[in-house]
Amino acid sequence: MVNRSTLCAAILMLATAVAAKSPQDLMFPDRTSCYARSYSASHLANHPGQRVTKIALRPDFDAPGPFLTLKMTFVLRMVPGDAFQAYAACENEGGDTLFCLLEGDAGGFQITPAKHGAILIEVSSLGMTLENDRAFATLEAKAGDDRSFLLHPVACP
Secondary structure, eight states, rough: OOOHHHHHHHHHHHHHHHHOOOOOHHHOSSTTTTTEEEEOOHHHHHHHTTEEEEEEEEEETTOOOSOOOOOOOEETTTSSSOOEEEEEEEEEEEEEEEEEEEGGGEEEEEEEEOOOOOOOEEEEEEEEEOOOOOOOEEEOOOSSSSEEEEEEOOOOO
8 A cells, every 4th residue: 555655755756757848948948049149358358269259049940850950150250251150950968958960060069058047058079160151160179269158048039
């Protein structure tokens, strides 16, 4: 015979498991889940090897396929051309992490939640290669100052 406290504990565990959300649901619950960061002049002066001056991402729920698609925009200093844009397909990796691959075998990154609704993007061991009409740029996983980015929630464009 099951006692009342054991039954209550089992119900609570089941309810918690049902209420648990995937990393995608937590960080990108809807079309208004956008994130960005513009680095200040003082930050960039303290990190002279950092090329990323602005980074933004937004979910693209209209993209076909079973994965979350993110549209990313990067602005880099010391690299010719306009902003770099890329699309990434992301899936829940386990725990609180999304793993994303850039289109065209251009590398990947992980996204994890951070404090105050922010997210942390970390370049994967594959690196990230970006392209615009005039240049290519690669963000390396183990070199340079462009390996991780803390982005904050913003209004979607």
